[in-house]
Amino acid sequence: MTLTATQTRETTQPTENRRVEPEDFAARAARVAAIAAQHADDVDRAGRFPREAVDALKVERLLGMQIPVEFGGEGAGFAAIAEICTTLSQACASSAMIFAMHHIKCSSLVEHAEGNAWQRDFMARVASEQLLLGSATTEGGIGGNLRNSICAIEVDGDICRLEKDATVISYGSQADAILITSRAHKDAAPSDQVMTVFLKGQYSLEKTVDWDTLGMRGTRSDGFLFKGQAPTTQILPKPFAEIAAQSMLAASHILWSGVWYGIAVDAVARAQSFVRAAARKSQGQMPPGALRLAETANQLQLVRSNVVAALKAYEDAKHDGDKLSSFGFSVTMNNVKLASSETIIDIINQAMLICGIMGYKNGTPYSLGRHLRDAHSARLMISNDRILGNTSTMLLVHKLDTRLLG
Numbered sequence: 001m002t003l004t005a006t007q008t009r010e011t012t013q014p015t016e017n018r019r020v021e022p023e024d025f026a027a028r029a030a031r032v033a034a035i036a037a038q039h040a041d042d043v044d045r046a047g048r049f050p051r052e053a054v055d056a057l058k059v060e061r062l063l064g065m066q067i068p069v070e071f072g073g074e075g076a077g078f079a080a081i082a083e084i085c086t087t088l089s090q091a092c093a094s095s096a097m098i099f100a101m102h103h104i105k106c107s108s109l110v111e112h113a114e115g116n117a118w119q120r121d122f123m124a125r126v127a128s129e130q131l132l133l134g135s136a137t138t139e140g141g142i143g144g145n146l147r148n149s150i151c152a153i154e155v156d157g158d159i160c161r162l163e164k165d166a167t168v169i170s171y172g173s174q175a176d177a178i179l180i181t182s183r184a185h186k187d188a189a190p191s192d193q194v195m196t197v198f199l200k201g202q203y204s205l206e207k208t209v210d211w212d213t214l215g216m217r218g219t220r221s222d223g224f225l226f227k228g229q230a231p232t233t234q235i236l237p238k239p240f241a242e243i244a245a246q247s248m249l250a251a252s253h254i255l256w257s258g259v260w261y262g263i264a265v266d267a268v269a270r271a272q273s274f275v276r277a278a279a280r281k282s283q284g285q286m287p288p289g290a291l292r293l294a295e296t297a298n299q300l301q302l303v304r305s306n307v308v309a310a311l312k313a314y315e316d317a318k319h320d321g322d323k324l325s326s327f328g329f330s331v332t333m334n335n336v337k338l339a340s341s342e343t344i345i346d347i348i349n350q351a352m353l354i355c356g357i358m359g360y361k362n363g364t365p366y367s368l369g370r371h372l373r374d375a376h377s378a379r380l381m382i383s384n385d386r387i388l389g390n391t392s393t394m395l396l397v398h399k400l401d402t403r404l405l406g
Contacts, residue, residue: 025076028060029084037091043218044094044370047211049174050218053088053095054132062099064127066106071120072127078107078251079311082258089262090269093374094218096262098132100255101170101219104248105133105179108195108236111247111318118233122177122197134175136226140165144382147244148190152183153235160232162196167209167223176200180226181240193240196230203228215373246324250314252382253333257307257340260378261300264344267371268293268300271351274358274366289354296350303343310336327398334391341378348372 036053043050057063066081067073081103089096106126113119125131137146151164162182169178177199184194209223236243271293278287313332317323348371352359355366362369 025062025065025080025084026087028062029087032056032060032062032095033087033091036088036095040092040095041370043092044215044373047213047217047220049171049220050092050095050098051174053092054098054174057095057099058130058132061127061130063102063130063132066103066110067123067127068110071124073123078254078314082255082307082311085255085258086262086265089259090266092218093259093263093370094216096259097216097219097256098171100259101135102133104251104255105135107247107251108179108243109197112236112238112243114238116237118231119236122234129176131176132171132174134172134178135170136164136166136168136172136178136180138166138168139181140167140223142190143167144386146181146382147193147241149181149183149193150190152186152188153194153196154186155232155235158232159229160196160235161229162198162226163228164226165208165223166226168211168221169205169224169226170221171219172205172222172224173207174220178203178226178228180228184239191241195236195240195243196228197234197236198228198230199234202230214376215370216377242321242325245330246321249330249333250310250318250324253337253340254307254310254314256378256381257303257310257336260340260344260375261303261307263371263375264300264303264347267348267351267368268296270359270366270368271296271354274355289356292350292354296347296354299343299347299350303340303347306336306339306343327394328401331391331394331398331400334387337382338384338387338391341384344375344378345372348375 032053035056036050039050039052042048062084064072065074065076069075085096085100088099109119109123109126113123126133138144139150141150142148151162154161162180164180164182166180172178177197179195179197181193181195183190184192204227205224207222207224211217211220211222271289275287275289275293278289310333313329317329323329348368352368352372355368358364358366359368361367
Protein backbone atom coordinates (compact mmCIF):
# COMPACT_ATOMS: atom_id res chain seq x y z
CA MET A 1 0.00 0.00 0.00
CA THR A 2 1.35 3.46 -0.93
CA LEU A 3 1.39 6.02 1.85
CA THR A 4 -0.15 9.42 1.35
CA ALA A 5 1.60 12.54 2.63
CA THR A 6 -0.80 12.66 5.58
CA GLN A 7 -0.14 9.05 6.52
CA THR A 8 3.59 9.64 6.21
CA ARG A 9 3.35 12.59 8.60
CA GLU A 10 1.80 10.31 11.21
CA THR A 11 4.65 7.79 10.99
CA THR A 12 7.62 10.14 10.66
CA GLN A 13 8.50 12.66 13.33
CA PRO A 14 10.72 15.71 12.75
CA THR A 15 14.40 15.04 13.30
CA GLU A 16 16.12 17.54 15.58
CA ASN A 17 19.79 17.92 16.43
CA ARG A 18 20.94 14.48 15.43
CA ARG A 19 22.82 13.05 12.49
CA VAL A 20 20.61 10.62 10.61
CA GLU A 21 21.86 7.25 9.39
CA PRO A 22 21.78 6.61 5.61
CA GLU A 23 19.13 3.90 6.12
CA ASP A 24 16.84 6.54 7.66
CA PHE A 25 17.29 8.82 4.66
CA ALA A 26 16.64 5.90 2.29
CA ALA A 27 13.39 4.93 4.03
CA ARG A 28 12.12 8.50 4.03
CA ALA A 29 13.07 8.99 0.38
CA ALA A 30 11.31 5.77 -0.60
CA ARG A 31 8.08 7.01 0.97
CA VAL A 32 8.32 10.26 -0.98
CA ALA A 33 9.14 8.38 -4.19
CA ALA A 34 6.06 6.20 -3.78
CA ILE A 35 3.89 9.32 -3.62
CA ALA A 36 5.74 10.97 -6.52
CA ALA A 37 5.27 7.88 -8.70
CA GLN A 38 1.50 7.99 -8.23
CA HIS A 39 1.32 11.45 -9.77
CA ALA A 40 4.29 11.47 -12.18
CA ASP A 41 2.32 10.89 -15.39
CA ASP A 42 -0.27 13.53 -14.49
CA VAL A 43 2.46 16.02 -13.50
CA ASP A 44 4.09 15.47 -16.90
CA ARG A 45 0.87 15.48 -18.90
CA ALA A 46 -0.54 18.62 -17.28
CA GLY A 47 2.82 20.35 -16.89
CA ARG A 48 1.96 21.05 -13.27
CA PHE A 49 4.04 21.46 -10.13
CA PRO A 50 4.34 18.12 -8.26
CA ARG A 51 2.68 19.43 -5.13
CA GLU A 52 2.10 15.98 -3.63
CA ALA A 53 5.77 15.02 -3.86
CA VAL A 54 7.03 18.34 -2.51
CA ASP A 55 4.56 18.20 0.38
CA ALA A 56 5.87 14.71 1.12
CA LEU A 57 9.46 16.01 1.08
CA LYS A 58 8.45 18.56 3.69
CA VAL A 59 6.65 15.95 5.78
CA GLU A 60 9.77 13.77 5.73
CA ARG A 61 11.86 16.87 6.53
CA LEU A 62 14.19 16.25 3.62
CA LEU A 63 14.36 19.89 2.50
CA GLY A 64 16.44 20.68 5.61
CA MET A 65 18.68 17.61 5.58
CA GLN A 66 21.77 19.55 4.38
CA ILE A 67 21.47 22.22 7.06
CA PRO A 68 24.06 21.69 9.85
CA VAL A 69 22.86 19.92 12.98
CA GLU A 70 23.52 23.01 15.10
CA PHE A 71 20.82 24.87 13.15
CA GLY A 72 18.25 22.09 13.35
CA GLY A 73 19.19 20.21 10.21
CA GLU A 74 20.84 16.84 9.74
CA GLY A 75 24.23 17.76 8.31
CA ALA A 76 23.80 15.59 5.22
CA GLY A 77 26.50 15.70 2.55
CA PHE A 78 26.21 15.57 -1.22
CA ALA A 79 26.42 11.76 -1.29
CA ALA A 80 23.22 11.34 0.76
CA ILE A 81 21.46 14.06 -1.22
CA ALA A 82 22.54 12.61 -4.58
CA GLU A 83 21.27 9.18 -3.50
CA ILE A 84 17.84 10.68 -2.81
CA CYS A 85 17.94 12.47 -6.17
CA THR A 86 18.42 9.06 -7.79
CA THR A 87 15.61 7.48 -5.77
CA LEU A 88 13.15 10.26 -6.60
CA SER A 89 14.00 10.45 -10.31
CA GLN A 90 13.16 6.77 -10.76
CA ALA A 91 9.62 7.83 -9.81
CA CYS A 92 9.31 11.42 -11.09
CA ALA A 93 12.20 13.33 -12.64
CA SER A 94 10.54 16.73 -12.12
CA SER A 95 10.22 16.08 -8.38
CA ALA A 96 13.83 14.95 -8.24
CA MET A 97 15.07 18.00 -10.11
CA ILE A 98 13.19 20.34 -7.76
CA PHE A 99 14.79 18.53 -4.81
CA ALA A 100 18.22 18.83 -6.44
CA MET A 101 17.85 22.53 -7.28
CA HIS A 102 16.68 23.27 -3.74
CA HIS A 103 19.78 21.63 -2.28
CA ILE A 104 22.08 23.38 -4.77
CA LYS A 105 20.74 26.63 -3.31
CA CYS A 106 21.13 25.25 0.22
CA SER A 107 24.80 24.60 -0.49
CA SER A 108 25.29 28.32 -1.14
CA LEU A 109 24.08 29.00 2.39
CA VAL A 110 25.73 26.09 4.17
CA GLU A 111 29.18 26.32 2.61
CA HIS A 112 29.56 30.09 2.87
CA ALA A 113 27.85 31.22 6.08
CA GLU A 114 31.10 31.65 8.06
CA GLY A 115 29.50 33.35 11.03
CA ASN A 116 27.09 35.54 9.06
CA ALA A 117 24.22 36.02 11.53
CA TRP A 118 21.38 36.47 9.04
CA GLN A 119 22.50 33.51 6.96
CA ARG A 120 22.72 31.26 10.01
CA ASP A 121 19.26 32.32 11.20
CA PHE A 122 17.86 31.70 7.74
CA MET A 123 19.36 28.21 7.64
CA ALA A 124 17.57 27.47 10.90
CA ARG A 125 14.31 28.61 9.28
CA VAL A 126 14.90 26.40 6.24
CA ALA A 127 15.28 23.41 8.56
CA SER A 128 12.42 24.20 10.94
CA GLU A 129 9.90 25.43 8.37
CA GLN A 130 11.08 23.23 5.47
CA LEU A 131 11.31 26.22 3.16
CA LEU A 132 11.64 25.50 -0.57
CA LEU A 133 14.44 27.57 -2.17
CA GLY A 134 14.16 28.68 -5.79
CA SER A 135 16.89 29.89 -8.14
CA ALA A 136 17.09 32.89 -10.45
CA THR A 137 20.45 33.03 -12.23
CA THR A 138 19.20 33.25 -15.82
CA GLU A 139 18.53 36.69 -17.29
CA GLY A 140 17.17 38.16 -20.52
CA GLY A 141 20.06 39.27 -22.74
CA ILE A 142 22.51 36.85 -21.13
CA GLY A 143 20.62 33.57 -21.09
CA GLY A 144 22.21 30.72 -19.17
CA ASN A 145 25.55 32.42 -18.53
CA LEU A 146 25.18 32.50 -14.75
CA ARG A 147 28.57 34.13 -14.24
CA ASN A 148 27.38 37.42 -15.76
CA SER A 149 24.51 39.77 -14.95
CA ILE A 150 22.92 42.85 -16.50
CA CYS A 151 20.75 43.87 -13.54
CA ALA A 152 22.33 45.41 -10.45
CA ILE A 153 21.32 45.41 -6.80
CA GLU A 154 20.51 48.89 -5.48
CA VAL A 155 21.47 49.56 -1.87
CA ASP A 156 19.72 52.41 -0.07
CA GLY A 157 20.78 52.49 3.57
CA ASP A 158 19.57 49.29 5.19
CA ILE A 159 17.38 48.36 2.23
CA CYS A 160 18.27 46.73 -1.09
CA ARG A 161 16.15 46.65 -4.22
CA LEU A 162 16.42 44.55 -7.34
CA GLU A 163 14.56 44.31 -10.62
CA LYS A 164 15.52 41.46 -12.93
CA ASP A 165 14.18 40.10 -16.20
CA ALA A 166 14.54 36.49 -15.09
CA THR A 167 13.65 34.38 -18.11
CA VAL A 168 13.76 31.23 -15.95
CA ILE A 169 13.09 30.98 -12.21
CA SER A 170 13.09 27.40 -10.96
CA TYR A 171 9.53 26.68 -9.70
CA GLY A 172 9.41 30.44 -9.04
CA SER A 173 5.76 30.81 -8.12
CA GLN A 174 5.97 27.86 -5.70
CA ALA A 175 9.21 28.76 -3.90
CA ASP A 176 9.26 30.05 -0.32
CA ALA A 177 12.38 32.09 -1.06
CA ILE A 178 14.40 32.89 -4.19
CA LEU A 179 18.19 33.17 -4.36
CA ILE A 180 18.88 35.59 -7.18
CA THR A 181 22.06 36.92 -8.81
CA SER A 182 22.87 40.46 -9.94
CA ARG A 183 25.78 42.84 -10.34
CA ALA A 184 27.11 44.00 -6.99
CA HIS A 185 26.23 47.67 -7.76
CA LYS A 186 25.27 49.79 -10.75
CA ASP A 187 28.89 50.48 -11.76
CA ALA A 188 30.06 46.88 -11.32
CA ALA A 189 31.32 44.75 -14.19
CA PRO A 190 28.93 42.03 -15.43
CA SER A 191 31.03 39.37 -13.67
CA ASP A 192 31.16 41.27 -10.35
CA GLN A 193 28.10 39.63 -8.88
CA VAL A 194 26.34 39.00 -5.60
CA MET A 195 23.58 36.61 -4.61
CA THR A 196 20.65 37.87 -2.55
CA VAL A 197 17.97 35.93 -0.70
CA PHE A 198 14.46 37.31 -1.09
CA LEU A 199 11.68 35.75 0.99
CA LYS A 200 8.15 35.31 -0.27
CA GLY A 201 6.37 38.58 0.49
CA GLN A 202 9.51 40.62 -0.27
CA TYR A 203 9.10 40.37 -4.04
CA SER A 204 6.58 40.34 -6.84
CA LEU A 205 6.62 38.12 -9.92
CA GLU A 206 5.12 39.24 -13.22
CA LYS A 207 5.02 36.23 -15.52
CA THR A 208 6.66 36.81 -18.89
CA VAL A 209 7.48 33.31 -20.20
CA ASP A 210 5.41 30.14 -19.85
CA TRP A 211 7.21 26.88 -19.04
CA ASP A 212 5.73 24.71 -21.79
CA THR A 213 8.57 22.30 -22.47
CA LEU A 214 9.36 18.91 -23.94
CA GLY A 215 10.40 17.43 -20.57
CA MET A 216 10.91 18.30 -16.90
CA ARG A 217 7.48 19.87 -17.23
CA GLY A 218 6.66 19.73 -13.54
CA THR A 219 9.53 22.01 -12.52
CA ARG A 220 7.40 24.96 -13.69
CA SER A 221 10.45 27.14 -14.32
CA ASP A 222 8.49 30.04 -15.81
CA GLY A 223 10.04 33.38 -16.66
CA PHE A 224 9.20 36.45 -14.60
CA LEU A 225 9.94 40.10 -14.18
CA PHE A 226 11.23 39.99 -10.62
CA LYS A 227 10.92 43.05 -8.36
CA GLY A 228 12.16 42.72 -4.80
CA GLN A 229 12.96 44.79 -1.73
CA ALA A 230 14.60 43.43 1.42
CA PRO A 231 17.07 44.30 4.21
CA THR A 232 20.65 44.51 2.95
CA THR A 233 21.63 41.77 5.41
CA GLN A 234 20.05 39.33 2.95
CA ILE A 235 22.80 39.98 0.41
CA LEU A 236 25.20 37.05 0.89
CA PRO A 237 28.60 38.45 1.91
CA LYS A 238 30.69 36.17 -0.30
CA PRO A 239 31.11 37.26 -3.95
CA PHE A 240 29.01 35.09 -6.22
CA ALA A 241 32.15 34.06 -8.12
CA GLU A 242 33.36 32.26 -4.98
CA ILE A 243 29.93 30.75 -4.27
CA ALA A 244 29.68 29.46 -7.85
CA ALA A 245 33.18 27.99 -7.94
CA GLN A 246 33.31 26.54 -4.43
CA SER A 247 29.82 25.09 -3.96
CA MET A 248 27.42 25.58 -6.87
CA LEU A 249 29.66 24.00 -9.51
CA ALA A 250 30.06 20.71 -7.66
CA ALA A 251 26.53 20.70 -6.24
CA SER A 252 24.94 21.30 -9.65
CA HIS A 253 26.89 18.75 -11.64
CA ILE A 254 26.80 16.05 -8.95
CA LEU A 255 23.14 16.39 -7.94
CA TRP A 256 21.91 16.85 -11.49
CA SER A 257 23.88 13.76 -12.49
CA GLY A 258 22.21 11.88 -9.64
CA VAL A 259 18.83 12.84 -11.11
CA TRP A 260 19.82 11.80 -14.63
CA TYR A 261 21.27 8.52 -13.43
CA GLY A 262 17.97 7.71 -11.73
CA ILE A 263 16.02 8.36 -14.95
CA ALA A 264 18.34 5.98 -16.78
CA VAL A 265 18.08 3.38 -13.99
CA ASP A 266 14.30 3.25 -14.33
CA ALA A 267 14.53 3.03 -18.12
CA VAL A 268 16.92 0.08 -17.90
CA ALA A 269 14.74 -1.57 -15.25
CA ARG A 270 11.77 -1.36 -17.62
CA ALA A 271 13.88 -2.80 -20.44
CA GLN A 272 15.02 -5.62 -18.16
CA SER A 273 11.42 -6.40 -17.24
CA PHE A 274 10.53 -6.49 -20.93
CA VAL A 275 13.36 -8.93 -21.73
CA ARG A 276 12.44 -11.16 -18.79
CA ALA A 277 8.82 -11.28 -19.93
CA ALA A 278 9.95 -12.14 -23.46
CA ALA A 279 12.24 -14.88 -22.13
CA ARG A 280 9.36 -16.51 -20.27
CA LYS A 281 7.40 -16.69 -23.51
CA SER A 282 10.26 -17.88 -25.72
CA GLN A 283 10.70 -21.35 -24.20
CA GLY A 284 14.39 -20.98 -23.42
CA GLN A 285 15.38 -18.96 -26.48
CA MET A 286 17.42 -15.81 -25.89
CA PRO A 287 15.13 -12.79 -26.57
CA PRO A 288 16.37 -10.40 -29.29
CA GLY A 289 16.92 -7.57 -26.81
CA ALA A 290 19.00 -9.53 -24.29
CA LEU A 291 22.43 -8.66 -25.70
CA ARG A 292 21.43 -5.02 -26.12
CA LEU A 293 20.31 -5.03 -22.46
CA ALA A 294 23.76 -6.25 -21.40
CA GLU A 295 25.40 -3.44 -23.35
CA THR A 296 23.02 -0.89 -21.81
CA ALA A 297 23.74 -2.14 -18.30
CA ASN A 298 27.42 -1.51 -19.02
CA GLN A 299 26.71 2.09 -19.99
CA LEU A 300 24.59 2.54 -16.87
CA GLN A 301 27.48 1.39 -14.69
CA LEU A 302 29.73 3.95 -16.36
CA VAL A 303 27.35 6.75 -15.41
CA ARG A 304 27.20 5.49 -11.83
CA SER A 305 30.99 5.31 -11.64
CA ASN A 306 31.20 8.84 -13.03
CA VAL A 307 28.95 10.23 -10.28
CA VAL A 308 30.70 8.27 -7.54
CA ALA A 309 34.09 9.56 -8.73
CA ALA A 310 32.73 13.12 -8.69
CA LEU A 311 31.56 12.71 -5.11
CA LYS A 312 35.03 11.51 -4.10
CA ALA A 313 36.69 14.40 -5.93
CA TYR A 314 34.47 16.87 -4.10
CA GLU A 315 35.04 15.27 -0.69
CA ASP A 316 38.81 15.42 -1.28
CA ALA A 317 38.63 19.13 -2.14
CA LYS A 318 35.75 20.51 -0.05
CA HIS A 319 37.91 21.90 2.77
CA ASP A 320 40.43 23.54 0.43
CA GLY A 321 39.10 26.74 -1.14
CA ASP A 322 42.06 27.00 -3.53
CA LYS A 323 41.48 23.48 -4.82
CA LEU A 324 37.76 24.09 -5.23
CA SER A 325 38.51 27.21 -7.29
CA SER A 326 41.22 25.53 -9.38
CA PHE A 327 41.03 24.84 -13.09
CA GLY A 328 41.64 21.15 -12.42
CA PHE A 329 38.61 20.81 -10.17
CA SER A 330 36.42 22.80 -12.58
CA VAL A 331 37.46 20.60 -15.50
CA THR A 332 36.68 17.48 -13.46
CA MET A 333 33.19 18.69 -12.51
CA ASN A 334 32.48 19.88 -16.06
CA ASN A 335 33.43 16.47 -17.41
CA VAL A 336 31.10 14.77 -14.93
CA LYS A 337 28.19 16.82 -16.22
CA LEU A 338 29.11 16.32 -19.86
CA ALA A 339 29.53 12.55 -19.57
CA SER A 340 26.37 11.99 -17.53
CA SER A 341 24.13 14.18 -19.67
CA GLU A 342 25.30 12.66 -22.96
CA THR A 343 25.36 9.01 -21.91
CA ILE A 344 21.89 8.80 -20.38
CA ILE A 345 20.27 9.69 -23.69
CA ASP A 346 22.08 6.79 -25.37
CA ILE A 347 20.99 4.49 -22.52
CA ILE A 348 17.32 5.44 -22.81
CA ASN A 349 17.42 5.18 -26.60
CA GLN A 350 18.77 1.64 -26.24
CA ALA A 351 16.08 0.80 -23.69
CA MET A 352 13.49 2.07 -26.17
CA LEU A 353 14.85 -0.27 -28.85
CA ILE A 354 14.72 -3.18 -26.42
CA CYS A 355 11.10 -2.51 -25.47
CA GLY A 356 10.08 -1.69 -29.04
CA ILE A 357 6.58 -0.39 -29.62
CA MET A 358 5.67 -1.06 -25.98
CA GLY A 359 8.34 1.44 -24.91
CA TYR A 360 7.26 3.91 -27.60
CA LYS A 361 3.59 3.83 -26.59
CA ASN A 362 2.31 5.75 -23.57
CA GLY A 363 0.43 3.97 -20.83
CA THR A 364 2.28 0.63 -20.86
CA PRO A 365 4.50 -0.81 -18.09
CA TYR A 366 7.44 -0.25 -20.45
CA SER A 367 6.65 3.32 -21.63
CA LEU A 368 9.80 5.45 -21.97
CA GLY A 369 8.58 8.65 -23.61
CA ARG A 370 8.67 10.66 -20.38
CA HIS A 371 12.14 9.36 -19.57
CA LEU A 372 13.49 10.33 -22.97
CA ARG A 373 11.94 13.79 -22.94
CA ASP A 374 13.17 14.51 -19.41
CA ALA A 375 16.66 13.27 -20.28
CA HIS A 376 17.02 15.68 -23.18
CA SER A 377 17.01 18.57 -20.69
CA ALA A 378 20.34 17.32 -19.34
CA ARG A 379 22.44 18.68 -22.20
CA LEU A 380 20.76 22.08 -21.92
CA MET A 381 21.19 22.69 -18.15
CA ILE A 382 23.73 24.43 -18.48
CA SER A 383 24.35 24.11 -22.25
CA ASN A 384 27.00 21.49 -22.96
CA ASP A 385 28.38 23.72 -25.70
CA ARG A 386 28.94 26.48 -23.14
CA ILE A 387 30.63 24.04 -20.75
CA LEU A 388 32.84 22.66 -23.51
CA GLY A 389 33.86 26.20 -24.41
CA ASN A 390 34.82 26.97 -20.80
CA THR A 391 36.68 23.68 -20.47
CA SER A 392 38.62 24.22 -23.69
CA THR A 393 39.78 27.62 -22.42
CA MET A 394 40.96 26.13 -19.11
CA LEU A 395 42.79 23.31 -20.90
CA LEU A 396 44.98 25.86 -22.67
CA VAL A 397 46.74 26.49 -19.35
CA HIS A 398 45.85 23.44 -17.22
CA LYS A 399 47.82 20.19 -17.36
CA LEU A 400 45.62 17.11 -17.32
CA ASP A 401 45.89 14.80 -14.32
CA THR A 402 46.86 11.45 -15.85
CA ARG A 403 47.03 9.45 -12.62
CA LEU A 404 44.57 6.59 -12.20
CA LEU A 405 43.77 7.18 -8.52
CA GLY A 406 44.39 10.92 -8.36
